[in-house]
Amino acid sequence: MLRHHLKTATYAVAALFFALGFNYGSWASRLPAIKSQLNLDPAQVGFLLLAAGLGAVFSFPVTTSVLQRFGSKKVCLGAGLALPLVLPALAFAPNYGFALAIMVFEGVAHSCLNVAMNAQGVAVELENGKPIMSRLHAIFSLGGLAAALFASLMTGVSPGLPLHLCIVAVLIWGGVLWASPRLFADRTEAASAGGKRFSLPTGMAVLLGLTALFGTIVEGSMVDWTALYLRNDLQAEQWIAPLGLASFSGAMLLARWFGDGWRARWGERTLLLAGSSVAGLGLLLGLAVGGVLPALIAFALVGLGVAAVSPCVYMAAARQGAVALAAVTTMGSIGALMGPPVIGFIAHISTLGWGLAFVALGALMIALLVRKISWPA
Template structure:
């Protein structure tokens, strides 16, 4: 006998549902703060353990590999125990495991620690997005983009805090402060999340996501392509401005800053736009904007226009993954988000190194064309994908 979410879900007041939305947004924000805290302290960990660039790369890769282990499993956990319970446990586990890399005495233990951090984060990524779909259904309006905007805001908060503390306080004190604050927030917020709706009520007539159905594969492919383009912007924008456009070290981050800023703003206002354009419109339209932005940046190669291009890319991509996660949760029975998220995250993990490999052969501008092609494919395949998710006319 499993501990499946109860088939009798109590009616909730609007204030209760709004409280749940804010609690979940806080968990997303804490998750973003956590990863920004790790990112700003990577140089300190490198220096403390005397690592070279290849060893740092191996350590960072461990986070992604750990996530890929737990992501496919979390769909089953949420189906059995409820996304609210899994999110609550994984949020606390994720915050606590941030301490482990900073306690590691050597490269081997660092890789193990980061694998555990990645595993906890992969499970949290799937479960909190599944909970987002539950809250979205209860409220009756789109909220997924705003939740992902909270993650981005958490990254900004973590980066700002790191700017103040890194080099001024001991690294372990900085991390300990973040872990204590985010763990407490996770414990409090986790108690306010909502139980899932019964499957037959939540997804009537849905294709079974426990198999690799065409809907799962196509949604996963769109997520893969979208996250490949996102990872390319994150990891290669600054190098493109420095090595290709010739900007100085201090100004080379302008393209990255433009991308992150418009992505955050696009997510903050994306739910309203999603309500007007629909899921298919915002995914395909966003992909077109991304492709045009990258084409402008890669073909014109003038710093001001390239900055505009990366800004357009961030704006276009801002709602692609949140909407695809939401579509998976709404339209697929079983662990739909888990399978789609796993395929998508593979693109985020593999995309940047593939572009790096290609850059060594054909140059960085041509290699970044892979991200442009990915965005164009999202626009082309989006219609077929969303057509598969629409219920038959008799069920509308």
């Protein structure tokens, strides 16, 4: 019975990781259509994404307190049901101000679900006795890949946003309702967190948080800007634009699927050093060469290179305690949602190519931070 419960809980957590990736990838893949529908310039797109980042920032103390009071199982249900509301709201957004408010809500719900499902993932890995976090994050990437491919398909069927995004919302609601009852029941979160209601990260947690921040800046920027870079800067056909995200997410999925074995074989430090270097240098080279095919290859290298960052960093944070895990995971959410707006501002004053060069530097920053962190032998 216990083994069956563990297996069921593993599938349930995996479903939530897929749902978050599918939600995120769905609206990100349709950014060109959202931009066109609301007649936005690159800076306005940047502010739209910044609104989501601000939501994630403001959610941190709330998320920590809610997790400690209600536990990750209930937060997964609440945030999982709230998050898909963003999709039809964006599809029918009447103006830019409404879209900004919706994206603040996206940031809060995304961050809450991200923290809660990673807490469930850590619990499953500890109960299972073998690494599974990388594979769970592979499922998140699979959700992003599926979202990109589904977006490409739906663009051909119906170029408008409502049909596509409403279908996605219904699918996610179904997945969350199936998964939530099958998650692990929580121990008292306040006790596991040492009785603290809220705490800023310190010491090693700061380094882990910064690593998560840069890792998700890279990841989030790839999700949000690859389609626009291919479509607007490289003049790719409309159906090709979502393939930038598909290239990145597919490579990341592959690396994360095998990442638990790589982590056991080479260790977290070596894996992260090599991967972040490949991501940064590969993206710089692809941008320098130019063209659709080099860009797709570069996006794939980034996916391969940063795939291990979140799984390794979140498990390292879990070893520091529940509060550290919440703080580091929230910083990861902030990076995913705050990084892309910075790229939009750079694109506004120069080009999106220069914005993606900034992303490459972020990947190289990971290599510098990894060297300062004490990893298990």
